[in-house]
Amino acid sequence: MELYDICIVGAGASGLASAWYLSDKGLNVAIFEQGEALKIDSLVSLEDGGELQKTKELNPNPNIRKSHSDYQIDTSNSPIDIANFNGIGGSTVLFSAHYPRFKPSDFNVFSEDGVASDWPLNYADLKPFYELNEYHTGLAGLMGDPQYPDVIPSMPPVPLGPMGRKLAKGFESLNWHWWPAYSAINTNNYQGRPSDDYNRPSNMGDFTGSRGSVDNTYLPKAVSKGLKIKENCQVIKLIPNESRNSIEFLNYKDQAGNLHFCSAKVFIIAASGIGTPRLLLSSKSQDYPNGICNSSGQVGRNLMLHPLGYIEGRFPDNIYSNLGPQGCCLLSQQFCKSNSKNGFYRGYTFQAIRGPLPIEAAINLLNSKQIELGKNFINNFFSKYNHTAHLAVITEDLPEASNRVILDPNDQSSDNLPGVKINYKLSENTKKMLIHGLGNGRKLLKEAGAIKTVAFGPIRYTGWHTLGTCRMGNDPKNSVVNKNGKTHDFNNLFIVDASIFPTSGSVNPASTIQALSLYIAESIFLKYKNLLSN
Amino acid sequence: MEILNSTLVSLFNSAIPANEHLRKGLGDLIKDKRFPEIDNLIKELLNNHEEIMSYINKIISHKKPYEELDYKDVIDQIIMKYGKSKCLLFTKDLSSFCSKAYFSNPVVLKSYELLLNSKQKEDILNVEMDKSIFSSLIKK
Numbered sequence: 179m180e181l182y183d184i185c186i187v188g189a190g191a192s193g194l195a196s197a198w199y200l201s202d203k204g205l206n207v208a209i210f211e212q213g214e215a216l217k218i219d220s221l222v223s224l225e226d227g228g229e230l231q232k233t234k235e236l237n238p239n240p241n242i243r244k245s246h247s248d249y250q251i252d253t254s255n256s257p258i259d260i261a262n263f264n265g266i267g268g269s270t271v272l273f274s275a276h277y278p279r280f281k282p283s284d285f286n287v288f289s290e291d292g293v294a295s296d297w298p299l300n301y302a303d304l305k306p307f308y309e310l311n312e313y314h315t316g317l318a319g320l321m322g323d324p325q326y327p328d329v330i331p332s333m334p335p336v337p338l339g340p341m342g343r344k345l346a347k348g349f350e351s352l353n354w355h356w357w358p359a360y361s362a363i364n365t366n367n368y369q370g371r372p373s374d375d376y377n378r379p380s381n382m383g384d385f386t387g388s389r390g391s392v393d394n395t396y397l398p399k400a401v402s403k404g405l406k407i408k409e410n411c412q413v414i415k416l417i418p419n420e421s422r423n424s425i426e427f428l429n430y431k432d433q434a435g436n437l438h439f440c441s442a443k444v445f446i447i448a449a450s451g452i453g454t455p456r457l458l459l460s461s462k463s464q465d466y467p468n469g470i471c472n473s474s475g476q477v478g479r480n481l482m483l484h485p486l487g488y489i490e491g492r493f494p495d496n497i498y499s500n501l502g503p504q505g506c507c508l509l510s511q512q513f514c515k516s517n518s519k520n521g522f523y524r525g526y527t528f529q530a531i532r533g534p535l536p537i538e539a540a541i542n543l544l545n546s547k548q549i550e551l552g553k554n555f556i557n558n559f560f561s562k563y564n565h566t567a568h569l570a571v572i573t574e575d576l577p578e579a580s581n582r583v584i585l586d587p588n589d590q591s592s593d594n595l596p597g598v599k600i601n602y603k604l605s606e607n608t609k610k611m612l613i614h615g616l617g618n619g620r621k622l623l624k625e626a627g628a629i630k631t632v633a634f635g636p637i638r639y640t641g642w643h644t645l646g647t648c649r650m651g652n653d654p655k656n657s658v659v660n661k662n663g664k665t666h667d668f669n670n671l672f673i674v675d676a677s678i679f680p681t682s683g684s685v686n687p688a689s690t691i692q693a694l695s696l697y698i699a700e701s702i703f704l705k706y707k708n709l710l711s712n
Numbered sequence: 713m714e715i716l717n718s719t720l721v722s723l724f725n726s727a728i729p730a731n732e733h734l735r736k737g738l739g740d741l742i743k744d745k746r747f748p749e750i751d752n753l754i755k756e757l758l759n760n761h762e763e764i765m766s767y768i769n770k771i772i773s774h775k776k777p778y779e780e781l782d783y784k785d786v787i788d789q790i791i792m793k794y795g796k797s798k799c800l801l802f803t804k805d806l807s808s809f810c811s812k813a814y815f816s817n818p819v820v821l822k823s824y825e826l827l828l829n830s831k832q833k834e835d836i837l838n839v840e841m842d843k844s845i846f847s848s849l850i851k852k
Contacts, residue, residue: 545807
């Protein structure tokens with residue numbers, strides 16, 4: 179039987195960060211990934227019609243992509259579909275690379291606003307790990323942001339472009355906060371990786387290595403320290419020992435369909451806010467009828483998805499809105515804090531995003547009946563394409579026990595595990611926040627010179643950020659892991675992904691996911707040394 | 713069996729016709745150079761809308777050879793025959809197909825200069841202009 183010091187399940191943002199940290203400390207680490215690495219030669223250049231791949235093999239929705247490593251997610255009880263990528267690098271392979279940190283107040287939501295809960299750790303605990311993570315990933319941005327006074331980017335910001343400059347003028351005119359985006363995209367050569375040439379949107383895979391996806395950053399460093407990659411190996415169950423205090427084995431299936439057992443001193447789960455509860459719930463047995471780590475009944479609950487709204491503003495001139503890195507342009511945190519006048523708790527971030535490429539733009543314009551096929555299609559298309567500025571509202575979704583990931587016993591078709599379903603409803607708080615954001619977004623775009631604006635949300639295909647389904651807390655009665663990521667129920671089982679977030683912040687979570695993973699990896703190495711010694 | 717028959721060429725040409733920038737409509741562009749991905753999408757469209765497709769075939773067969781097919785006219789006739797909701801499902805799939813087939817075609821991407829070269833990008837992004845904006849932002 180295979181035996182390692184550390185077994186990690188999931189080679190995405192959090193799994194590979196921990197894998198690097200622990201391999202670097204000389205530990206014998208294996209990482210299990212149900213998918214494989216995205217092969218560069220499978221990517222088609224945009225000149226050769228590569229955008230078409232975004233509608234199938236590079237589609238972020240696993241229910242559309244249907245690769246051999248994907249499992250279907252039933253979202254019929256949710257206004258938002260799940261977006262991810264199952265393979266080496268996880269969802270960072272297709273991420274937009276927007277990379278802001280959470281702010282200190284994001285860790286103290288209950289103390290500040292009397293809702294949700296505080297994290298059992300604070301910003302100061304994570305700060306050194308944000309810095310370590312930004313060093314390894316590379317951060318483009320601008321120092322001096324009043325919202326993030328201690329962030330020191332290692333590279334200049336990504337270009338604003340004509341669209342960003344228009345929007346910046348609007349923010350200035352309203353005297354609202356704005357700042358160039360924090361991006362995990364190289365604007366200089368960085369640690370042997372080149373500067374981005376903006377030839378390809380950041381969410382369509384990477385030819386060059388210029389983006390800070392984990393297959394470019396932590397993976398090669400971890401492999402050089404001896405990390406063993408078990409690709410196309412799907413972990414199907416975690417098996418506790420007889421005394422019920424530790425995990426003894428994991429059971430996995432290789433690409434040929436053969437089942438294996440593997441043992442380790444420490445097990446780390448890093449399979450996302452959907453995959454992690456799915457694995458824990460699927461590991462049920464006679465002794466654990468509700469799945470493992472679930473003595474609190476919290477596994478799968480409190481799903482937060484950052485519901486997004488979009489505001490589009492049409493400009494008379496060509497503002498080349500699709501030029502530049504897709505998800506990164508500028509952000510505004512004018513409305514990220516609670517304000518008693520707003521009628522809701524917490525707030526939202528504005529994120530300017532680049533427009534879609536022509537296939538996606540045409541489909542969106544046709545579906546929304548802004549243009550139609552026929553004689554005037556081309557003229558109408560080009561009067562709108564690249565003339566439209568795009569702004570996203572990212573709402574701070576608060577945890578609700580009824581928003582949850584559950585197993586779907588009726589669906590056994592997608593792989594070896596039971597099917598997975600999400601039950602998710604927008605809370606009244608989030609709805610009010612979204613409406614507020616859409617209104618302010620229109621105001622901003624008009625101020626920036628838009629002649630027409632449209633606003634809509636929540637956007638169905640944007641469930642990238644799956645947070646909160648195995649939450650962290652001090653009390654084992656209402657949380658799944660402690661402040662060091664250790665599960666309350668087992669001595670040697672840790673979780674490092676976004677499922678442990680008690681609250682969601684209002685920015686893309688990748689930076690916080692990875693900082694938290696490094697923090698937990700250090701805790702394992704320093705505070706739980708005894709687990710590794712025998 | 714050839715899937716791209718003259719009915720489909722006419723239908724696609726009517727959906728995205730030739731224009732002053734590009735002298736070929738979508739149907740002729742597909743006919744000129746075949747891509748397996750697009751052929752698969754055509755098959756999908758045919759399978760999903762067999763009945764409507766054969767009706768379109770009938771509409772076209774009644775046209776005189778020199779008569780140009782008008783997209784709006786075809787859709788109106790489909791609505792009359794099958795009703796709005798069935799037609800909507802068809803036009804949604806057709807819109808998606810036409811967008812994918814047209815804007816993945818290298819001739820189209822080149823003709824409309826949809827993908828800029830490095831120099832063009834550099835000029836438009838104009839990082840120098842950003843620098844002065846950033847320096848006044850920091851000073852605030």
